Amino acid sequence: MNFLKRLSLFEVLLIATIIGIHLYAAFSDAYNFPNAWFMRDDAYYYFKVAQNITEGHGISFDGINLTNGYHPLWLLVCIPVFYLARFDLILPLRVLLMVMAVLNAATAVLIYRLISKTLSRSVGMLAAAFWAFNFYIHTVVYEMGLETPLAAFTVVLLIWKISQFEEDWRTQPVTRRQLAVLGCIAALVLFSRLDLIFLAFIAGVWIVLRGKPIRFLLPLDLVIIFLSTTFSVALRTGLEPYNNFYASSAVEVAFLALIIKIASLYFFGLYQHPRTSSVWKTVRQTVTALSVSTMLIAGVYLLLLQIGIGKNFPRSAFLLDWGISIMLILSLRSIARWIGNKNIQIAAQPAPLAELQTNWRKWLADGLVYFGIVGGALALYMLFNQITFGTTSPVSGQIKRWWGSLPITIYENPADNWRSFFGVGYQEAFDTWQPLSSFLLWLAKKIYILYPGADTTDERYYIAMLIVALLAIILVALNTRRVLEKATKMALIPLAAGCGIQILSYTATAYGGAKEWYWISQMVFVTLAGSLLIELIIRPLQKIKFARMALEVSSLVLGIFFAYQFGTHITTIMRYNYFPADRPYVEAQVFLEQNTPPGSIIGMTGGGNVGYFIHDRTIVNMDGLINSNDYFHALQNMEAPKFLRERGVQIIFASSQMLASPPYYDQFGPYLERYNVYGGKGLLYLLDEPKY
Template sequence: MLRWYNIDDAFYYYKVAQNVLMGHGFTFDQINLANGFHPLWMVVSLGVFWLSKFNLLLPLRVLVIVSALFNAGTGVLLYRMLKRVLHPGAAIVGALVWTLYPSIFDTSTAHGMESSISAFFIVLLLLLATKYLNKPEGELMTLGELAVMGLVGGLTILSRLDNVFLVGIIGVFLLMKIKKIPTLVIFDLIAVSFSVLAAWTIRLGSEGVVLNSYSIYPMLAVSVLIKPVFFFFSSLYTRSTNETGFMTIFRVSIATALSFGFEYAILFGMYKLEITRMFSKSVVIFDVAIGFLLVALIHLFIKNTVPSARENPFSLFGKWAKRNWNNIILGGLSYGFPIAVLLGSYVTFNKLTFGTFTPISGQIKHWWSTMPNTIYSHANTLISVLGLSPADNYGPWSLATSKIYTAASSIAKRISWQNPQASQLIFGILLIALVILFFIIMRTENGRLARKTFALLVPAALIGSLIQITYYTATGYSHTRGWYWITEMLTLVVIGSILLDGLFTLIDKPKRRINFSPFLVSLLAVSLVYSHISYILRLSPFHVSEEKQSEYLQEIKEVEFYTEEGANIGMTGGGMVAYFIENRTIINLDGLINSAEYFHALKTGTATAFLDKLPLNYVYGKPYVLLESDPYDEIFQNRLIEIGFIRGFEQFTLFKYQMNQ
């Protein structure tokens, strides 16, 4: 059972829920009020952990069932969404992949985190949104339908707060009725993004890009938002198909010059306001030059996708605004009001109860990035900065990138390429090749599969994912975890289902007497069931020897042996220990599940005085973390007396904490 719960963060929920039900309020240690959790999963935890008064393991068993039910519900909703648009076989396989594939299940369902309820509400929102967006032409969404989606959107945010980006983008797609994006716009967005990254790389090199990612992503966001607008009003998307090349280059020049002025002013202002940490004129100039060249080439060679011009873009925009502004405003209010009420109530409760509008845990993780020697940051590479980390169960797209990187490493070994960066270079080449192949497949059969991606809101999910990745990278957020990337995993599963639709449609051609898709679906289903059962048996075997059973809690028993009842024990983490330890209190030292006052003490260098006031009696952790890494080295300088090493999952050492006399 406890192997299922091998993530310490999950026990933050359970211990706080236990304390709330005992009448102590939202606190991890019964001393400091804490809000380092997502609200909807805390509601679920409160409904389950009243059982802990009977037996500490009982609610953990019940929560396994609850998580599994959310996972099954997500699979059912995903199937219903996919089958409206895709081949039935593709819908079945897509739903089974989500519910059974070990890498997904391990992140979305196992370990007792909020990811299971987050996935459920994301898919529920997508199901409703795709239903209403794909209504027949002329049949409008009612304000009531938008309000229902807004309510689901609000619950989606409360299930995991960074879902706000996806919920917002889905709202834009619904209100603007975006059912397609012209090919030229897509290529322009790719060119604009590439020019920004290329400009930074030319100016600073790959290491400079990694070090200045906090400034790169804001520039990327500004460019992607501003430049297409100027391209539109320069008639690049409404020009005549027989326009001369000279006139096309002239339009690109005008759009580039105007967007350069706006972009320069915004980026300079962001730098002066200390939103970004670096502003480079040469980077902006490189970006303009590369962007101009790429966009000009795109518009010179891709002419046939642009209809003949009938009106100037200002007139087109004016008519569109006049025709739609009323529906957009009323629809926006209907969709946004439930979200505003739910989110507003949540942040107001936070402020009144905890003294801060947002969870302390997120603020702590942003603060960690300001410290030079913290264990909570990962060594970044150019690939990871771009959100393409190949590490399994770590990066946003690791469900795909980890497999691609494995293939790249295998190729590098087979060809005996001695370059230390060989695997990364081959990984990049494979990634680009697969993206190109994907676009080619999307354009086959007159864009049939491309239309299905829009019908399933894949572009909205991609944009929401990219904004989420940008937020974490640009704001210096440290220590992201695998369960942050549920939207990205869902997006990959839906894309895979769309590709399967193409395959099943191909092998089930009407002229063939036998449809092979049922056999393929059955084969894939059996394979998924087998891999899932094997994974579950490895994770939580039915039979565990008595010797092994005692090992799970042996560490906690030893901590109890070396400490007296009533002791306050500081830990960097401590969720599982806090839940099972008896008659002792665990104080969370990293701040993720501690108070706003403690976070203020960490930032102002007064954490030692804060801990003295509790008072703290012991500290349990790794010596390097406590004595050499930020911020603990200053907090515990000349304060710890080693008691001894305790063998356990984390290999921690127990220290006696001494206060200055």
């Protein structure tokens, strides 16, 4: 692996700085870890499950209910680390902090190597320092204790290996070993965060269809088709009815559309090089292909409705989808025609059927290697889940989709406005393009003088977005061939498509409870695409030796500045000899230990950090995110109190108002008897029989 090769001086300095700062944090006061670093309750779900596995209590948060509410690869990393919890509960947190520091350093080095090789050394240095020391990236990716460091590393590793593959396949035959390595890395990406399956799949399309125009068009068509289908339904029904009643059927039709529209576009010649046809021929082919495919989709789905397989679907959405698809597909072909090779010869492009006859064996053989590994690993994972947990996918995701389908819920809503639906909001769960959106907010403040007003933040934010987008378009327009070349080497097209479909997999599926740490591949894309734009700006200076050296020195100085600011921040939050050694890590833990007998089994909504730190008691999760599939169904069927009581839960620590609201629907009310209160939550007995 490249990590084993000799490191450059910059890489050594970068790694030493990252590790040094994190070592400082790792030896700080114990109180810092749950209160300044690992502050997300969700992280302790991993920690407690890993601890229970090492102590022989099964794959369980509470030692009672088997659960799969986590991403598997990060849990595997946590298991050996939390073997140490039997000696000291803080010790594994110190070790895990350093594991994340190593992943941070490895990711930053890969970014440096990728960008230095593809663009320039000065931009590579700047991008690596930005990734390693940016406050937002570090807070979300490296301070939460979640799967994010591993996901970021595997995504960048996959992009790096694809970049190497991009050079290799043009000069020498592709071997099965190369494809197998890429497939294995894609499987790691998938299991680091399961929603990265879209990136893993699209990367395979990019790899298998190399050398053909279809590899550039198909990934973006996948996003367009999924977006067009779901947006058409949401536009027809409105977002609230869409989330409550139509999201499921819209997604079903979207998957049907992906199959039928892609096939239709292919056989009507829309995956040939756009310059091989006249503009009017392309328009005619597009309208015909999408008209035929829309009629087929409507016919097939209406047939499924008749036989009871499909769900309710607004018929007029098919017409909306037809119009939106034509507009977007034609726009993509126009852009491809504009930036494509102007010297392409029509005779050099075979007809679609002839191309398929010529290439299908090679595509099939390569696809079997890559997708056989990714798909085989996924199938084994799903089979293991079905056998062990009674469901093929993590119960946490199923629960959040259930929340999103409810008209009202105490938890976070699904995308309920258009900016959330498209993933272009800010300072909310669907703020998917950080840290770019932080820059846009900063720019929005700067243009206040041009667009004043106390309530104009939204307008100024989107004006700033428009300004940045226009500048980016101008830069691309002035450097089309170079942008295409560099974007190809950096795999920006499959990465962008993977980001787009991942966003829609949440916003268009009525997913409730999305979090800021979901958008890891988007952070990687922002870093790489931003680096490309910076390179385009400074490119004229790169041709001058003195200026090139000055740029490298400037990047190094900026990197030192980033590191200094970051180090100052870490020394501020991770203090030494500041907190008493006996100070409780979690206040609620002390309250529960003082007000419940040893051996108590206590139900809590959430309860991750309490479950990890509490002594001689067991916390059972009540929202279901880290509970069993059986509990999820009991919660849906209004049988959760009985389920918990049968498993020894005697006490509930939760907000009565929360338990009275959806998704609990006051099913616990008749079984509860309050006997104490703390922090707005009641400490309640869970009775054997209902009071009324």
